[in-house]
Amino acid sequence: GQNIDQPTEMTATEGAIVQINCTYQTSGFNGLFWYQQHAGEAPTFLSYNVLDGLEEKGRFSSFLSRSKGYSYLLLKELQMKDSASYLCAVTDSNYQLIWGAGTKLIIKP
């Protein structure tokens, strides 16, 4: 079966760095997405990786290793507004999106 694993919840301190991991087992691979979802709101797109390596976008970076079926989202200089759920999703060989259950990130002052 197809599976995406993420930690259920993480806690970090304002101003610090946090890394949210995502591992996947899917039938084929055509890209990996990270979305951010604040409580009670819709998910919004953060990043897309299809090749191995690190993609940096401001305070957020996303890394992909296709051989390991592994990605992480790195958030630097954490702010209180970064408290949200972070969803990992993979496009499989049929271009279907497979979603992880999301990681709830709690930022403490």
Next chain:
Amino acid sequence: GAGVSQSPSNKVTEKGKDVELRCDPISGHTALYWYRQSLGQGLEFLIYFQGNSAPDKSGLPSDRFSAERTGGSVSTLTIQRTQQEDSAVYLCASSVTSGTGANVLTFGAGSRLTVL
């Protein structure tokens, strides 16, 4: 429109009643998805439409659920004889195209359904 619009934003209904949820995607977006999200849970795929192709209904949980997309634009998700376990937020998303890996979805704000 500028974004994906969903209505109603909140719906409270009695068990056994039918409900209709509407989604108006971004103009020009050919792909449209419906997802369900229960409190604190991830996204559960329900159905997706791509252009004039037959929809992928593989995620619909039962035959009480159906959806249509008229004229390749507005979509309606219908739940018949609602049950308490249908209570969730129903999210609609659209994208420019499907069939490529770099398919970024834009989500609507969702319709929160509560079945009493």
